[in-house]
Amino acid sequence: AxxxxxxxxxxxxxxxxxxxxxxxxxxxxxxxxxxxxxxxxxxxxxxxxxxxxxxxxxxxxxxxxxxxxxxxxxxxxxxxxxxxxxxxxxxxxxxxxxGSPGAGGHTPGDFPLLDITQESVTALETAVPSLTDIWPLSPLQEGLLFHAAFDEEGPDVYETQRLLELNGPLDAARLRASWQTLLARHDALRASFHQRESGDTVQVVAGNVELPWGEADVSALPEPERQAALDRLAANERARRFDLASAPLLRLLLVRLAENRHFLVVTSHHILLDGWSMPIVLD
Structure with missing residues (x-):
């Protein structure tokens, strides 16, 4: 042989x-x-x-x-x-x-779901330097985007919020890292929304997105005041509008009420997560 x-x-x-x-x-x-x-x-x-x-x-x-x-x-x-x-x-x-600095980039052929020009690709890469993909909007997303842009004053009615009660010992750094890993794993969670020169809007997936994360400790307050403090913190998060052109459309606030009792305030936009996808994210 x-x-x-x-x-x-x-x-x-x-x-x-x-x-x-x-x-x-x-x-x-x-x-x-x-x-x-x-x-x-x-x-x-x-x-x-x-x-x-x-x-x-x-x-x-x-x-x-x-x-x-x-x-x-x-x-x-x-x-x-x-x-x-x-x-x-x-x-x-x-x-x-x-071999020169700044070489590379995308072309329209990289995005088969869209009829897009090189000028549009270049403009979107400027807006999102870590761009990895460009998608069209679903019909529901188009409607949500219209309502979000129609009234830019006051709260956005399509911002959603969930409070998750966490009882027992908690490693806050590990919890934060797990959410960051979740963002890295799922492209849809790193999408932002940008209008092209043609007038239509596309969603742009960023390769690298930093998770908006905050922590607050109200455990030093008297017991009756802790829940009110939590409610105020959650309301403040709810009142902050998302910039739909900046990913991710999700932010987290971990509130410590006692040594082994926390609440995770999950605020997101309905255009990113709905009632069907949020349980998948939490699982």
């Missing part, structure tokens, strides 16, 4: 060479490139100009081989050489750009 071959085809014609750049196992690249190289002289050509590109993994790193072939009776060698040099210059420019 032959030893397992260690040279193989990969995407875009990639070949792996041995430690010395030569043959690997029973395989050896033939000719100047690892593919092609021989054809009958009288074989009709399929194209006036053929181009191939092969990447070789060598001990010094990957190398790109570009090859152009053409029938001499159809094309002038000088013209083809100019085309090949322009191709090489273009690739060199792309390689140099990829």
């Amino acid at each position: 032959l030893p397992a071959p260690r040279i193989g085809f990969n995407y875009l014609g990639r070949f792996t060479a041995g430690a010395d750049g030569g043959a690997v196992g029973p395989w050896q690249a033939a000719g100047a490139t690892a593919i092609g190289g021989t054809a009958a002289p009288d074989l009709p050509v399929q194209h006036a100009l053929e181009a191939s590109a092969v990447v070789r993994d060598t001990p010094d790193g990957p190398e790109l081989d570009l090859a152009l072939s053409w029938p001499a009776a159809l094309l002038d060698e000088t013209a083809v050489d100019g085309l090949g040099q322009a191709w090489l210059d273009l690739l060199g420019g792309l390689a140099a750009h990829s």
